Amino acid sequence: QVQLVESGGGLVQPGGSLRLSCAASTTIFSILAMGWYRQAPGKQRELVAGITSGGSTNYADSVKGRFTISRDNAKNTVYLQMNSLKPEDTAVYYCNARWGLKASWGQGTQVTVSS
DSSP: OOEEEEEOOEEEOTTOOEEEEEEEEOSOGGGOEEEEEEEOTTSOOEEEEEEOTTOOEEEOTTTTTTEEEEEETTTTEEEEEEOSOOGGGOEEEEEEEEETTEEEEOOOEEEEEOO
16 A cells, blocks of 8 residues: 655745645555645645656646646655645645556645735
């Protein structure tokens, strides 16, 4: 199994930045496809950004140019750098790992963008 622990959430003003981290407890991190999802109150969970084991990335249109996903296989960690944050980015952010037909989720970290 893969255990995921997110960190780095918090309260930030509009226009500010945050970096989320997701640490994975596994020996197979390098082959995992990783992703960040978010869920705002009353809304469905949505994909924010993904990164394959080979390093290819994809982003939701709403965050392109503002968010960057990256991974450090030596540290078993995936990151989400979030810049130019907007109030509509407020949500619980979840880390996701996929391998074959299996998947794991972290417990989530709250990001609140407000003045």
